[in-house]
Amino acid sequence: MSKTKPIGVNFEELESQCLPHLSVDCVVFGFHDNQLKVLLLKSKFIDEWSLPGGFVGKTETVEEAATRVLKERTGLGEIFLNQFHIFSDPKRSNPGLKPENMKKAGVKLTNYEWLGQRFLSVGFYALVEFSKVDPQPDVFSQTCEWKGIDEVETLMMDHRQILDKALETMRLQLRYQPIGYNLLPEKYTMPELQKLYETILGRELDRRNFQRKILSYKILKRLPERRLGVAHKAPYLYRFDLEKYNQALLDGLSGDW
Amino acid sequence: MSKTKPIGVNFEELESQCLPHLSVDCVVFGFHDNQLKVLLLKSKFIDEWSLPGGFVGKTETVEEAATRVLKERTGLGEIFLNQFHIFSDPKRSNPGLKPENMKKAGVKLTNYEWLGQRFLSVGFYALVEFSKVDPQPDVFSQTCEWKGIDEVETLMMDHRQILDKALETMRLQLRYQPIGYNLLPEKYTMPELQKLYETILGRELDRRNFQRKILSYKILKRLPERRLGVAHKAPYLYRFDLEKYNQALLDGLSGDW
DNA sequence: TCAAAAGTGTTCTAACTACACCCATGG
DNA sequence: CCATGGGTGTAGTTAGAACACTTTTGA
16 A cells, blocks of 8 residues: 655655765855845744755765755755755754654654654755745745844754854855855845845945945946935946956955955 | 674674765875875775775764774874865765775675765865874775875875865965964974965965064964074074964954965 | 074055045935 | 935055065084
8 A cells, every 4th residue: 555645755765765864954045125034944843943955865966955955945046055064963863854743743654764864964055036036845844934044043953053154154255255146136236235245244334445345356347227216316236247256256355354 | 604804894893883875084284394295095905095084983973983084094183173075976986995996906795885885975174293193004005194285196086176175175264264283393483384384375475474474463472492403593483372373263363365 | 704594674555444525316 | 405325535554565684503
């Protein structure tokens, strides 16, 4: 007799196709309403939020696994993605996948053991354009939503630690690489870009110095258009000069923030 | 009948105690004769060099695995160690552990399959004091030696890529963290420290500017002693002020190189 | 006494900081 | 017509680059 699959997944297949003990977790950053947001999932089985994650196929790289997970959760391909750490505490395991919690939720499986095993997880962080994301929960989750970075409370397992490390890594990266292209819409104003930087860095920057510094990198182009409909002088719109932007990604920037 | 163990390892035990598919590889840097060195192993089974590596125990973190490997290869505990990347190309596998190569070398085992499986490897880099290391080959290797970073030719599998990535990561780290404490003996002269920086960065630095910049961090103490026995003015000896050094590790430095 | 390499100081420039003034826009 | 916030400019400060002279040492 065929196995019950109340949550829409063939776990026997999963087990046969994925590496044991290894998963990926993604910290997906977006920027909206002058706030840094992160994509989170709420478990079907326990009352906790977690990062989007998944298993690694037997013939996949971890990057491919993360890309696949992100495609599923956001609908986006071609995502800016960076591996930043592997979390390997032997005690880390997903309580949302623990036999007792899944049974409590009425899930029937024969191979709880595989899901309940020890997992080491490779942390990735992704930068995406908020408005392009269509958040989709996975089979273990009831919802998938953006949360403001400051509103995030406790997360499942060590996911809070993973989130913090991702933030720290992104802040460091900001020192020597331009980011923003992946987080902002095609056109944006200088104050918007500044807000993004301030949000990531967690401190205010001088408006004029910021503008001068950013422009000195020569990675963005001012457009003749302006942002209209504001009760003050209309700011110019800019967009990244992709060629120079990518060159700067390779060469690195010089400044400190 | 008990299994033949011509290379001194019980592989059944290894398999039962280690995670499948996962290994660690360490890029161990040392500094000697004004040269950056890296610790390499020469395989018993094929004519290739590789990085020190090992498997991950079922209840170990990857950090613990790397620490264990380094203890075995160098004799040192308390090593400065940094995880920097996970290498997960599904095609990567160790030719020195491939059945045909081990059989050719006369090794008799029943579970070649385990050794020949796909491995994902977590890359670590370590900074050690050259003179304190007592290089010890592992069971798969005939020798363990220091090689000048510029003399390293081809390495086994993707180890060359791992080495390059380690170097790149260390150079980046040099931008915002002091290193040197782990690579130099307790007392050293300013020109020696400068040579180390020049070697890591791969370019020459101005003697006077270097001294001023390093001293401005206030992480080292000038000793009343000088290095004698040189046919020129005797340079002062310095040592790191551990308290301030560690604080700087946490806070980060400001300068660019 | 000389070559080699260390100690120390100055000048110039570029980058960052901290401000001030004017301008456009919607309410 | 005014509050809000954007566009631009300038002076002061600090960090880095380039460079010169003096000192100590063993051979």
